Amino acid sequence: MKIINVVGARPNLIKMAPLVAELANYPNEFEPLLVHTGQHYDDRMNQLFFEQLGLPYPDINLEVGSGGHGVQTGRIMGAFEEICLSQKPALVIVVGDVNSTLACALTAKKLGVKVAHVEAGLRSRDMSMPEEINRVCTDILCDFLFTTDRFASNNLRQEGIAPERIHFVGNIMIDTLTKHRAAAEKLRLMQSLGLEKGHFALVTLHRPSNVDNPEVLRGILDAILEISNELPIVFPIHPRTRKKLEQFGFAHLLSSGPRVEGCWVTEPLGYLEFLHLNVNARMVLTDSGGLQEETTVLGVPCITLRHNTERPITCSEGTNLLAGNKKECILIAAHRVLGGVLGKGHQPEGWDGRAAERIVQVLRRAADLEDKARQAPP
Numbered sequence: 001m002k003i004i005n006v007v008g009a010r011p012n013l014i015k016m017a018p019l020v021a022e023l024a025n026y027p028n029e030f031e032p033l034l035v036h037t038g039q040h041y042d043d044r045m046n047q048l049f050f051e052q053l054g055l056p057y058p059d060i061n062l063e064v065g066s067g068g069h070g071v072q073t074g075r076i077m078g079a080f081e082e083i084c085l086s087q088k089p090a091l092v093i094v095v096g097d098v099n100s101t102l103a104c105a106l107t108a109k110k111l112g113v114k115v116a117h118v119e120a121g122l123r124s125r126d127m128s129m130p131e132e133i134n135r136v137c138t139d140i141l142c143d144f145l146f147t148t149d150r151f152a153s154n155n156l157r158q159e160g161i162a163p164e165r166i167h168f169v170g171n172i173m174i175d176t177l178t179k180h181r182a183a184a185e186k187l188r189l190m191q192s193l194g195l196e197k198g199h200f201a202l203v204t205l206h207r208p209s210n211v212d213n214p215e216v217l218r219g220i221l222d223a224i225l226e227i228s229n230e231l232p233i234v235f236p237i238h239p240r241t242r243k244k245l246e247q248f249g250f251a252h253l254l255s256s257g258p259r260v261e262g263c264w265v266t267e268p269l270g271y272l273e274f275l276h277l278n279v280n281a282r283m284v285l286t287d288s289g290g291l292q293e294e295t296t297v298l299g300v301p302c303i304t305l306r307h308n309t310e311r312p313i314t315c316s317e318g319t320n321l322l323a324g325n326k327k328e329c330i331l332i333a334a335h336r337v338l339g340g341v342l343g344k345g346h347q348p349e350g351w352d353g354r355a356a357e358r359i360v361q362v363l364r365r366a367a368d369l370e371d372k373a374r375q376a377p378p
Helices: 010-023 043-053 069-087 099-110 130-141 150-158 172-185 214-227 239-247 271-280 289-298 327-338 355-375
Strands: 002-007 031-036 091-095 114-120 144-147 166-168 201-203 233-236 263-266 283-286 302-304 320-322
Touching (some): 002 010, 002 069, 002 099, 010 031, 010 043, 010 091, 010 114, 010 172, 031 069, 099 130, 172 289, 172 355, 214 233, 271 289, 289 320
Parallel strands (some): 002 031, 091 114, 144 166
């Protein structure tokens, strides 16, 4: 079975690495190709992620670059169609919820190629999020829907998806975390910053709802700076966020003055460096989806700077606390964490480092059934 595995953004690499490795265990059954759409195209960061995750470099890079949602999605579709026509895959596997996910799923389906979606069924119910649109549309198209938890499987059933297309396999991001945690813990980054385990906070911020509105962004920054008076903060800054800070005239808040003595602003970090800080943090403040999952497994309190989450299991079973993006609410949540109110939570079912193994077994069974059907007498 020829399979095209699609990645487009750095979070996709974290999800795809275990699957590529597991498929390689069956060279007589699968012929996988790795296609990078180039949606995220920072060469230094891409190379670092590939090296750290042990992911082979892409067989094909579409190099579509940036652009508006429609422009970027259209470019990916046009370029990926040529790849499908030339390679003639039996299956395309997409992961996550970025523009590449939807674009490649739609292109393959129009060509009659089967599609699998890893991390299917996640729903925030917020259609103002581009990621939610990508999730919903991708799941409608796919032949194999691999879910991370029972919430996601139930979402798909409620949307009328045939049960035989839904496969609960667990969380593939945790496969990567499990594999690389020991290496990350050995790093010395925390010590080089003069930090102590359990005595600093980690911040990430990139969603348009938080960084595109100057009033909202200023409120979040003020909350971060106030927290930094009680707890040192490490803030690996996303290029989009840095651009908005400069555009709105806020860059000085994180670059000089006594208020930021407790705030380390860094460039984006590699996977291992970030995991190292995540493991050792007292708490994480983020608008990222993946970090809600990682902190749940690590037992690190997570304050999510959003009003909703497509990963509710991280709240019901994990360590995640939805705080919204207003200064007052963020500070209340932070004081709850510092006061020890938020517990350690527990690890959800299937978040055990074996999701990729379960995905590949589903594909093997499906391929075997297809072979038997072809060989059956008319």
